[in-house]
Amino acid sequence: MALSRNRRRDRSVDYWPGFVDALSTLLLAIMFLLTVFVVAQFILSREITGKDEVLNRLNSQIAELTQLLALEKGNKQDMEDQLASLQSSLAQSQSERTRLQELLTNGAGAADTANARVNGLTAELDAEKQVSERAMSQIELLNQQIAALRAQIAAVEQALQASEAKDRNSQVKIADLGKRLNVALAQRVQELNRYRSDFFGRLREILSDRQNIRIVGDRFVFQSEVLFPSGSETLNPAGQVELGKLAAALLDIAKEIPPEINWVLRVDGHTDNVPLSGTGRYRDNWELSSERAISVVKYLISQGVPANRLVAAGFGEYQPLVSGDTPEARAQNRRIELKLTER
Known part of the structure; x- marks a missing residue:
């Protein structure tokens, strides 16, 4: 029974961060519009x-x-x-x-x-x-x-x-x-939202059978354990398979996006708040999260995704999905996030 309760908790979706990201994106778009209008007025x-x-x-x-x-x-x-x-x-x-x-x-x-x-x-x-x-x-x-x-x-x-x-x-x-x-x-904005919706809809169909892959707002979230061994930035075979599906879907939808829309897929690396030991390859979680994001980007490039359409970013432990120091919370915070946006 405890195992079943844990599975239900893992499957619950926290929509609040996605709602915040959507509001942030809308605010940035409005600020960009106001900036262009002020420059034209000047x-x-x-x-x-x-x-x-x-x-x-x-x-x-x-x-x-x-x-x-x-x-x-x-x-x-x-x-x-x-x-x-x-x-x-x-x-x-x-x-x-x-x-x-x-x-x-x-x-x-x-x-x-x-x-x-x-x-x-x-x-x-x-x-x-x-x-x-x-x-x-x-x-x-x-x-x-x-x-x-x-x-x-x-x-x-x-x-x-x-x-x-x-x-x-x-x-x-x-x-x-x-x-x-x-x-x-x-x-x-409407065109980009439509293609983003198509992209996530196809990914949802492709990756719907995986419990360790979630949709949070306008982002796909991969748990780090699906893609990487513990403390490493090297993709494991299962992670390469999942990223191969992602690359195929991205290349398919990219053919339909008009060239005047300057879109990018942002790959964000996140870790938990457990400090790394000084004897490992990486000095802190910043380096580990950044290298994992770069590994995902390089693999997508190897699968044919244009390099100018990809962005890698590392956030360490400073952008958690959930708060707390429980093993369940830390597991959710160790993740790779994918977000389709306009440059």
Whole structure:
């Protein structure tokens, strides 16, 4: 009866570590998604910051052009005032000429003087006309400069509008990129979960008749006694048979996994908490667990599994399945775990 009770205890499955591993895997996937999204946001923020600098430079150029326009308008007003003054002088000269002509008509004796005065006024009038023509040409030049400044301001405004439109398009692209990234990552996770389920389903069918091989969450657990002699990292014949079945199932499912899914099979070595004697080959349980994991990996490679799809890790006695120092607890903690995951 005690033997039957021990067998039932050995066959009981503790689902809690698998649930913790599944939550850890989900948390890592979420952190990876957030990291990619933050990097994309950072790169696009830097691009938008550069555009803001360009906009600031354009605004400063507009301010300078506006100042130049105001200055040219002031010059134009001065020239217009000068032209008005010249026109007033011309009107006075013409009135003076008329008065002199009247005096010439009324007084024949003052004809020579009047003619001289008229000639002088005519010369002054011609000079004033030349000045007026120069003023008009300067005004025309100022008008052309003002038109050129307005054209430059219009071009700057068009550049600002184009930049603002580009910024809006960038924001739309950022949102679209985030959505597509989330969808792609979700699809990758679903595909990997499906192939992991197929892989463990086939292994469950192949290894279902072995009591020393268990499924804990998303991992296959081999008791060390099934694969290795006590205190050794060399696979025994029975362990090689079981690992051969594992390699065949892994090669079969690997043909169906798309190449863009970067999957790996992680092999974890674990020991109990009993210290190794100093006279053995290994100094501590770290070395023993690591060498056992490496032995499993090398054997799978010899059976045709690609080396770049395998990872070996040793945990010593520091990741036990069950707590306690009973022989049953230590036997469960001496194990090799296999987990299919994405790199």
